[in-house]
Amino acid sequence: MNQPASASSLSTSHAKAGPTRIALISAGWHADIVGQARESALAEFERQGLPRSQVELFEVPGAFEIPLHAQALARSGRFDAVIACALVVNGGIYRHEFVTSAVIDGLMRVQLDTGVPVFSAVLTPRDFHEHDEHRQFFHAHFVKKGTEVAQACLRTLASLKALAQLQH
Template sequence: MAGHAAPDLSDALPQAAGLRLGLVAARWHEKLTDQLLARAEAAAAACGVTDVTSVRVAGSVELPVVAAALAARCDAVAAFGVVVKGETEHFEMVCRSVTDGLTRVALDTGVPVGQGVLTVHTEQQARDRAGLPGSPEDKGFDATVAALDAALTIRALRD
């Protein structure tokens, strides 16, 4: 599993009160993206963030452009989707496009973008990462905490 060497972000949650957070989630695999978004909102609350804008888009390919719009008004952004590998090359194209797009948003705007897009071979792998009860990983929470932590680091570097 991907999270085998991941840091435990819950031990030292950043205190991010006063930051503006943007969350964007795809509608594909809605039960899973609803969970990722709910866990992102829980992470924001745990970090003291009250100014949260949450929006939905059709699919994962649309995440970067909406993340860019959120970055224009937020201190941190986190994006959530689920892409399950099928039998065609479409999976690779979508994953590359989304990953490159979200990275570009962060680098072009200077606003951290938490990458919570699950790129998996099976829906079970996505469930294992979605922060459901019994899931070994919680990418909605983790991606949000990572984005908030990076935003605080950037703010400290600018001061």
């Protein structure tokens, strides 16, 4: 008989002893922009009391490689959450929409299969052009998204911890 997942099974990584550990994966394409999300997430974690030493950074070539790495990191038992950061742009072909769907679907599958929350700052702007105005806009936008993804991560970890305590 299939039973619904309990809060304790959803937060198996939270049962590990020790401090909260976060894995943050960044895609290498448009690293100057994507790096803004990574750096602002790290800064927000520190503002919220999570030391930089508790966040481990990983880099992959592009967004398409993120879900497999997220899965390996989630299954490792070393991390309470995984964050993915990437910029998938429309290079004039339809491929970017398939890549984005594959990445987001893969990330959702990882968190549902492992019980480790996975967060996405994988963005696909409708229009992105390699000129200063767009680069500056997305540079700033990724700063905002990095802060937001760190806040969402911490709030979700707190919520899952509260749900797990209800089971006891």
